[in-house]
Amino acid sequence: MDSATTPPTNGRQPWEASYPAGLDWRTPIPEQPLHRLMEEACAAFPNSVCLDFYGKRITYRQTGGLIDRAARGLQDLGIATGGKVALLLPNCPYSVIAFHAILKAGGVVVNLNPLASIAELADQIEHSGTEVLITLDLVPFHAKLDALGWPGRLRTVVVARMADALPFPRNWAYRLLKRRDVARIPRDDRHVSFRRLLADRGAPRPVAVQPRADPAVLQYTGGTTGVPKGTVLTHAALYANTMQCRRWFTGAEPGRERVLAVLPFFHVFGMTGVMNFALALGAELILLPRVDVREILETIQRKRPTIFSGVPRLFQAIAAFPRLNRYDLSSLRLCVSGGDSLPPLLLERFQQRTGAYLAEGYGLTEASPVVTCNPFSGLNKPGSAGLPLPGTLVEIVSLDDRRTLLSQGRIGEVCVSGPQLMAGYWQDATATAQAMDGGHLHTGDIGFLDADGYLHIVDRLKDLIVTGGQHVYPRTVEAVIKQHPQVADAAAVGEPDPVRGQAIRAFVVPQPGSALSEAELRAFLAPRLSRVEQPQRIEFRTALPTSTIGKILKRALIPERPGDDDREVNRPADR
Structure with missing residues (x-):
């Protein structure tokens, strides 16, 4: 029998009265291996489209088969329980297939940002103990890899061909017109093609996973000190947060939704709130590898997605786009904003210009990441970060005394408890103890809960x-x-x-x-x-200066500021 995590029962919480009809904050959340999401979707929707990449569409059954073959290929490369495999990829079919193949092989995903500096990548590869790295055959990626050398325990680079991910005839045009963009891959034992990884060697060897104890992802935060800080997210934590998001969307139609994936999967918001959320719904993932507003609008008109998550700067760019009314955006049922504060005027303008519903949420890497969100049915409070997700306890503690809980309406530090919390920081017991002081996660954000249980973020504590x-x-x-x-x-x-x-x-x-x-x-x-x-x-x-998902990097404005920490936060009020 699957174990489950039940929310605390210390009295009725203020937000429960504001919950969407039919949703119970206290319903237990199963503890499962994260790759079970894909297995469940493949069983329920085998013939539904799973991935659409520039018109090349593959079903859940086909995607599941590729994941199994890639998992066996990784095992044959020596990846066993706890082995670290890094992904240096944009949003594309390989990023979904490789992510779940690593988990099924027993490995741990190390998400790397392709836009990070060479020094940052080298630090993270070495610090994590990465053994295998998976990337694309594109010049920008390999220029960085060549500069990196082979840091730490890295012994194998698996190279996927971009042309193989594209539909005919686009793949042939890419080979002819983009030859200068394709890197020359050394022919040696250290480099392996993704095609070879997919060679049919039979089913992957079964791996026993302890969901609450075993890491699924090592997610590096936005460091400011030059010392990498890896957030250890277990199978149970990531599965729980995905299911919390899935339950929150009470009006979802499993197997019929289309999710536009623009947020990068190497970021925790895109990983859970887009990729795994879509798989939990049996939805079609429409993949875009870069942020281009015109391409996004054309894709919405052509592909008809129903769900779209982004950051305020992206929604601002869409709302301000010239001749926006020429595009048919009527398919969008739900948009979710995170990563920075969403000004109420922007929310109003975006909804007026597009006709789409826009809800603001809040989260941070250490919470897998989603903590709160405005409901998709019920009161959407502009300027608030919404209600705690099922099973999530949000408390406000005194800025002077971390142990004193504050009543509704009083401003203090936001603290979080729930099944989605990290296991700790990789090889950093001191930072873990500080963040988890008192048995809950100290977010470093200043905020308050209003009378309806909605969270309002006032600012970042260190800001x-x-x-x-x-x-x-x-x-x-x-x-x-x-x-x-x-x-x-x-x-x-x-x-x-x-x-x-x-x-x-x-x-x-x-x-x-x-x-x-x-x-x-x-x-x-x-x-x-x-x-x-x-x-x-x-x-x-x-x-x-902004981060990958559009947050202003205040540390780059005043880099000498004391007290900067290394957390990467997907929140309405971030630095």
């Missing part, structure tokens, strides 16, 4: 500015700056000040063609911010 002994929330300053019609983007940070302790420095991106001056902006801010919230310095920029 809090203490100036002249008073607390200032950068998010408040940023929101007011963005109200100016000539401002496209803004970020507020604290920088050392010998008198105040910290001074507020604002980085502002004017709208294209704007002649906005500092004096004009200060005149606008004067009546809208308190004296202590007024920026001491304003610096105009043409753009702000």
